Amino acid sequence: MKRTVTTLQKAKEEGKKISMLTCYDYTTACIVEEAGIDCVLIGDSLGMTMLGYDDTLPVTMEDMIHHTRAVSRGLSNTFLVADMPFLSYQTSIYDAVMNAGRLVKEGHAQAVKLEGGAKVCPQIEAIVKADIPVVAHIGLTPQSVNAFGGFKVQGKTTDNAKQLIEDALAVEKAGAFMVVLECVPAKLASLISKKLSIPTIGIGAGAGCDGQVLVYQDMLGMFNGIKPKFVKHFANIGEEMKKAFMAYDEEVKACSFPAEEHTFAISDEVMKELN
Ligand code: KIV
16 A cells, blocks of 8 residues: 555554665665565665765755656655755755755655754745645754764753754644654653654654664665664675675686576577588
8 A cells, every 4th residue: 555644644643663764776666665664765865875975965956856766666655755955955945845846746756854953944834835745854964964063962961852852843833744853862752752743753763753764775784884873784785795796706707607507599500600
């Protein structure tokens, strides 16, 4: 059954957890769809995971549309959310609505996600008025990495925690139908989830959220570098891929691949004509 804003809201009301994974390409989208994941996020994290940037700031609308469109071709029942990249909505209400519209019209997204709390509420209201569902994103918002002075857990002091609660209530009031809580202490995320009537999706925010999201390369163990505390490796695909690539390299060099069964035949008569 196709997931919609209504089914996601119903999940919250019925206390059913929502699963979300990032996805950036058609092949992975087909696998995510078959696995029965509820929502896919074409995160601007693609700047780091797919394009090799140090952070998400260089990602463009064209990057987002390109990847969103590819993912949309692999999905039928999974709900599709696309990220609004840095400076595609902060600059003006007009930019926010036009760029959200592009992600829907050109990328085939069902909803857009943008970062920030109370300060982006005018943008959320305007996008929702254009009938585009909005997912808000508060806590550690990676597009603000330079303002935060690094990727840090948010909401640990009383003032900061109060601000996060206010931001959560503000984005709900502005019309967001879901909110991502990133790198927020588990007890605070639980409290926010109870205060809101819309679903909360946590990443590094504990089990008290209404759902969870992870970057798929992180949960598949595809990166050798730093593993954030909140990431669990559900498989070791990076190691498996490396082993397969090494085996291929060895077989090519040893002339054991391709074998007979991987080749196409031609009749001896035809070959004779060629010699
Ligand atoms: O860009 C992204 O992948 C995200 C998730 C980490 C929530 O925003």
